[in-house]
Amino acid sequence: MPMRYRKLPVEIEAVKWAGDNADEVARLQGISRVEYGNGLLVVHTLEGDMRADLGDYIIRGVKGELYPCKPDIFEATYEAAG
Numbered sequence: 426m427p428m429r430y431r432k433l434p435v436e437i438e439a440v441k442w443a444g445d446n447a448d449e450v451a452r453l454q455g456i457s458r459v460e461y462g463n464g465l466l467v468v469h470t471l472e473g474d475m476r477a478d479l480g481d482y483i484i485r486g487v488k489g490e491l492y493p494c495k496p497d498i499f500e501a502t503y504e505a506a507g
Contacts, residue, residue: 437503442482
């Protein structure tokens with residue numbers, strides 16, 4: 426019979442991509458500037474470059490890994506910490 430698991434409570438850092446906050450996204454990624462245009466943002470992940478659309482969250486995980494996340498998944502998974 427399959428076991429059930431629950432996600433451990435961990436804190437992450439995230440920025441919502443608004444199209445006009447490239448500096449904030451760059452700081453999260455630890456770089457000086459990000460590649461973006463027409464509302465799209467390039468996020469350099471462990472799996473290679475991924476695209477983030479306007480409204481997506483850019484997440485820095487517990488080991489420093491970066492990845493984009495769609496807003497509906499982000500909001501169902503995370504809540505503000507403090």
